[in-house]
Amino acid sequence: MQSIPALAGFRVYTQNLISDGVADRRGGNMDNLYNPKEVEAKWQQVWLEKQPFAASLDSEKEKYYLLEMFPYPSGRIHMGHVRNYAIGDVVARFKRMQGFNVLHPMGWDAFGMPAENAAIENNTHPAKWTYENIESMRHQLKRIGLSYDWKREFATCDADYYRWEQLIFLKMFERGLAYKKGSSVNWCEDCQTVLANEQVEDGCCWRCHNLVQPKELEQWFFKITDYADELLEWTDKLPGWPERVLAMQRNWIGKSYGCEIDFPIVDQGEKIKVFTTRPDTLSGATFMSLAPEHPLVKSLVTAEQEEEVKNFIAAVERQDKADRTSGDLEKIGIFTGSYCVNPLNGENIPIFLANFVLMGYGTGAVMAVPAHDQRDFEFATKYQLPIRVVIQPAGEELAADQLVEAFTDTGLLTNSGQFNGVDNETAKEQITTFLKTRGEGRKTVNYRLRDWGVSRQRYWGTPIPIIYCDSCGAVPVPEEDLPVKLPLDVKLTGEGGSPLARHHDFLRVDCPKCGKSARRESDTFDTFVESSWYFARYTCPEYTAGPLDKKAANYWLPVDQYIGGIEHAVMHLLYARFYTKVLRDLGLLDIDEPFTNLLTQGMVCKETQRCPEHGWLYPEQVVDGNCTLCGQPVELGRTEKMSKSKKNVIDPNQLIDQYGADTARLFSLFAAPPEKDLEWNEQGVEGCFRFLNRVWRAVVDNLELIQTAVVPESVTGEAAELRRKTHQTIKKVSEDVDGRFHFNTAIAAVMELVNAIYTFKSRQENPGVLREALETVVSLLNPFVPHISEELWLLLGYQQSVEASGWPTWDESALVADEITLVVQVNGKVRSKITVAVAADRQSIEAEALAEPNVQRFIEGKQVRKVIVVPGRLINIVVA
């Protein structure tokens, strides 16, 4: 718990105002003050009882599936959640008001390591910890007033969910899409588990930032590489996705076209295969570089080089992965003692091992062309290896001994025998074809993407439904035996190794094939497997005949709008796309892509504050710029993402206690457009609270006046202006929210309308126009601040909820004014304004503009060359 030493006097004031409903406000009805606590509790209860957000299949309406990335049940909702879900809720409620059949579900990404760690730390069980957290977080989410269909809620740690995941896995195994192999994997010592390539950032664990080590393990993999091309192609067919996310995915897949070339080893039958994107430079390959882990290394090293090579490999192993993949690592290598043959010119070239060659990319062997590759150039210079120029730029003559860096541009081939004089782009094709006819090379495509390693040596995850039998090998658990339930009676020691591997009752099983004693797989799935298909399960969470009810899945999917953080740009969003294609190919659904539109919302940030004595301080620990613990002045730090470590956090619970959920929602929607970072600002929150009070009073204080009022057929003057503003606002908000997600400007537009209501003088004479304006404000605000809107709608005399009353429509005729103001420019500079009838013709507008005294001043004595009239906007008089 955070300590809250003392609230600033101001806070106490507003808090009293809300909780006690007492304020010394003259001229108003004391009983009718805006009391968010009361209003919100009331409507949340109504929603709980009436379930107005439950979605059903049989609807005449058009479907709309809106989804926010589900949370990990850490125990507490943070402001990032509030923002994410507030954004989603606006869209859900707006679409519902527009008449769509909206699916808006919520659930829990409930497997994962924090539960295990917390269980060890608090001497409890991950299941208990997780389900208790879900309980309290569900309660917190309900306090925000989010319009979920709670009947569809599930947690991924429910056996009813993961049993289907196990089934999908068995189907993938059947088709060879899931396989087991021994390989060097990314091992995090801290987390005591393997990590997928996507989960390694800068050579460190994405979760704990510990250095990742290579480790030889038998692991389960998903064949995502089979889908590399399709995943890549579809990145061009997702116009509803942010470009940068698509770019990151393309980058991650890393498709490159090139050539695989065989270099026969001298005096051996073996060949070294290399992958290159530059077959045009083949004649310039003067040596060969292999990764130290390359399988041929053993057979290549000669006796006299053996000692040195051994030392070298040991030295490279000591360099951690982060260093080894960074550009500024010193390039070092060692000669193996062996040679291979350059297939183009028959030359014998020495074979080296080099620390910068990675076994995980291409073939783990690189033909070194020092003249035209910077790394090879540096390496050749260091070890005095020959450099041969094979590409000459136009109008320049490169000499090998004068090069200071590699030449990587285009040019004509030289020193390349029959290919001399050919431009290098053409030569790529020609040399590839030449090698192909001789059986020494072939055109290939290479991907950076590796298969997805899904085994985790952890307890709190989905058991992998495989049984190991000494006679039959890896045998899938028969479908009828699913689910393989995660046993709850385990001891978590935190000492490493999977707890399941020590659970004998779980492990011991008879082989389903031969009946002999066998052993269960003790690894669990990467939790990203669960989140790769949860969106599909929401369409039919109760379905018991299979993972997906095809009818429901096909009706609701794809997700029309997905909303979440950018941090999942590669991992979750790529896996989910892959899984969708797998589910399609397994015949479980009929879509190609899971998410039609993607919105990546920005982070919630806040200024950091630091006491010279007490370090980082929570906002509550600072009063008047001083530390409440010692009274010393506080230093203001950078504005950063809210985080517990920097203590620059706002607890949503406290915020809601203080201002109500509607204010919390409103501020997080108003302060910045959704995709940008949001800077938390206490005074901005105050402003939003003030606005809601203004709205409240505008309705309550005019209730009597407008009670029986109807909107008149035609109005004039000030009343016509307010009516126009009302309809302009409907138009503006509709357009801003629909597809554009410009919630900040939509809210600003409603604020303008409220301001216009406040300055509307002839309300006594025009109660109907006032009523229309007020109803419009309430309707338009509903998606943003649903509690206060429902309450005011009720006060306005409606029995039906505002959400069910539909989204207001604007009347085009009400938008049209009789007169409009035009700007008059002389040479592009504003000199005057004129008010003309809407129907005024060009001539009269021109004449009136030219007659303006201030316009006359600027055109006097000059020749009018041209008059530009932009209808409804301006007149520009061009003089010389």
Add this chain to the structure above:
RNA sequence: GCGAGAGUGGCGGAAUUGGUAGACGCGCUGGUCUUAGGAACCAGUGUCCUAUGAUGUGGGGGUUCGAGUCCCCCCUCUCGCACCA
């Protein structure tokens, strides 16, 4: 290095197609009401100038009657990827 995006008042941010730059909110200033204001309401608030006015969207060019918006060059920042052969 490659890729994506962004630079607008004191601050957060507006400005769908080129057409009054700074909507809306915060802050600030003045006023009204008040025992009081930290409430509420009204008004003002880019910069410069006494003013007609001048000037102003990172910098420099260009296109145009007219450019925050289009084109060219440059600078800065953020994010992602990167010894990828």
